[in-house]
Amino acid sequence: MTTSAAHLSTHELLALQARVLGALIIRETRATFGTSQLGYLWEIITPVAMVAILIALFTALGRHPPFGESMALFFTTGIIPLFFFRKMGMTMMKAFDANKALLAYPPIKETDTLFARAALIILTYCAITWVLFGGLIALGLASAPDRAEVVFEAMAATAALGFGFGVANAVILAFWLSWDKIITMAMRPLFYFSAIFYVPSRMPPYIVDVLEWNPVLHLIEWLREGYYPNYESTIVNPAYPLGIALVLTLVGLAGERATRGRREKVRP
Amino acid sequence: MIEIQNVSKAYCTRGAKTVVFDRLNLSIPRGRNLAIMGCNGAGKSTLMRLLSGAERPDSGRILRSASVSWPLGFAGGFNGSMTGVENVRFVSRVYGRDTDAVLDYVRDFAEIGHHLRLPMRTYSSGMRARLAFGLSLAIDFDCYLIDEAMSVGDARFRAKSKAAFADKMAKAGQVVMVSHSLGIIREYCNCGILLERGGKVAHFDDAESLIEAYKAHLEK
Numbered sequence A: 001m002t003t004s005a006a007h008l009s010t011h012e013l014l015a016l017q018a019r020v021l022g023a024l025i026i027r028e029t030r031a032t033f034g035t036s037q038l039g040y041l042w043e044i045i046t047p048v049a050m051v052a053i054l055i056a057l058f059t060a061l062g063r064h065p066p067f068g069e070s071m072a073l074f075f076t077t078g079i080i081p082l083f084f085f086r087k088m089g090m091t092m093m094k095a096f097d098a099n100k101a102l103l104a105y106p107p108i109k110e111t112d113t114l115f116a117r118a119a120l121i122i123l124t125y126c127a128i129t130w131v132l133f134g135g136l137i138a139l140g141l142a143s144a145p146d147r148a149e150v151v152f153e154a155m156a157a158t159a160a161l162g163f164g165f166g167v168a169n170a171v172i173l174a175f176w177l178s179w180d181k182i183i184t185m186a187m188r189p190l191f192y193f194s195a196i197f198y199v200p201s202r203m204p205p206y207i208v209d210v211l212e213w214n215p216v217l218h219l220i221e222w223l224r225e226g227y228y229p230n231y232e233s234t235i236v237n238p239a240y241p242l243g244i245a246l247v248l249t250l251v252g253l254a255g256e257r258a259t260r261g262r263r264e265k266v267r268p
Numbered sequence B: 001m002i003e004i005q006n007v008s009k010a011y012c013t014r015g016a017k018t019v020v021f022d023r024l025n026l027s028i029p030r031g032r033n034l035a036i037m038g039c040n041g042a043g044k045s046t047l048m049r050l051l052s053g054a055e056r057p058d059s060g061r062i063l064r065s066a067s068v069s070w071p072l073g074f075a076g077g078f079n080g081s082m083t084g085v086e087n088v089r090f091v092s093r094v095y096g097r098d099t100d101a102v103l104d105y106v107r108d109f110a111e112i113g114h115h116l117r118l119p120m121r122t123y124s125s126g127m128r129a130r131l132a133f134g135l136s137l138a139i140d141f142d143c144y145l146i147d148e149a150m151s152v153g154d155a156r157f158r159a160k161s162k163a164a165f166a167d168k169m170a171k172a173g174q175v176v177m178v179s180h181s182l183g184i185i186r187e188y189c190n191c192g193i194l195l196e197r198g199g200k201v202a203h204f205d206d207a208e209s210l211i212e213a214y215k216a217h218l219e220k
Helices: A010-033 A038-060 A071-093 A100-104 A110-138 A148-175 A179-187 A205-211 A215-227 A239-265 B044-052 B084-094 B099-110 B113-117 B125-138 B155-172 B182-188 B207-219
Strands: B002-013 B016-028 B034-038 B059-064 B143-147 B174-178 B191-196 B200-204
Touching: A010 A038, A010 A110, A010 B084, A038 A071, A038 A110, A071 A110, A071 A148, A071 A179, A071 A215, A110 A148, A110 A239, A148 A179, A148 A215, A148 A239, A215 A239, B002 B044, B016 B044, B016 B200, B034 B044, B034 B182, B034 B207, B044 B143, B044 B174, B084 B099, B084 B113, B084 B125, B099 B113, B099 B125, B125 B155, B143 B155, B155 B174, B174 B182, B182 B207, B191 B207, B200 B207
Parallel strands: B034 B174, B034 B191, B143 B174
Antiparallel strands: B002 B016, B002 B059, B191 B200
């Protein structure tokens, strides 16, 4: 059950893989962010606008920052992982459909389009994170992260969870075309359940019992523990989001491989 | 040399299983130009996709010791929001060719002028086809797959395409084509197969006997 590329050496195969991924990343940049220069800018404007709205609300209500001195920093530490997870998940989910036509070029395989999209989103969010935190620090609204390596780990875990979530859903979507609408709806309350604008450890126990099931909340708590020198979460457990990410990624990729033949056959 | 060994392929649409190939064996040595004929739905295009590697067999294997093209003139992989230049660059990157050289060739061949720098959704179908055909010829392959796509554009462009393709054939030496046109089959092919629905395949060692069998098949 092989379509042989036996005449290629391992080195040639690696070069081919790198070439295909590189070409796809450049292409996906256009496909994901649209044709205008504004497309890239938009990716930075949305989280900034969200943070601004939250600050305006809290100020209007006369509230203090939920933690630390800076409202902007607290909200940003919540918004970045949430948006990263959402963008990764939703983009991966639609990867098969968007790139179907490209499979007519034999060097391109379905997993290539997945990995190229993931790489692009990761690069984008590296830039967004850098600009947002850098901007806050430059404006004097935040100090530098206390343990940058922990922030980095939390972001890597976010990428993994988004990837697994997106790939697993992409397989389901291939057979059940309304699935993306259900997922879009299910994602909506995530904003309220992910500790964007409150410190979950200070919530009453019966609320914590519900919140701690949300893996995205763990990611945000994880990032905050790295950014703030004195943020102590009673909830965070890195093994939980990582475990879910691992299981979803394995299930998603195995599902992709197992259903590849049948998905091809659902042709237009 | 392309070898198809024991390849089976079936499609399931809404529970109904259609067998396209059942343990197909076919070997296309270098220097043999293969014609694939058959009625609509006999599996000609599926065989092309299997040969190119765009689709995998359910079982069996396909060995290639030659580089095989995508179907000549295929335009379905172009992204409409990207310009012609960007689309051409993408494909030549995937195949690891010098993007500037490929672009120069396509620019000269397709003759669509400044449109090359505009998004492809603004192209007429003729312009798309010219670009696609030029791109297919800009990248060298050992074996070209052709699926009914030798007649693009006006008479002058057709003559030019034909000359360019003959030039390629002198270098590349191998072609696998699907066509209903007996003239084209006679001109390019020196062996062939006739596909019937349900996976029956007849092999022929020259174009004339294939054409005879095809005519007889149509009359049945």
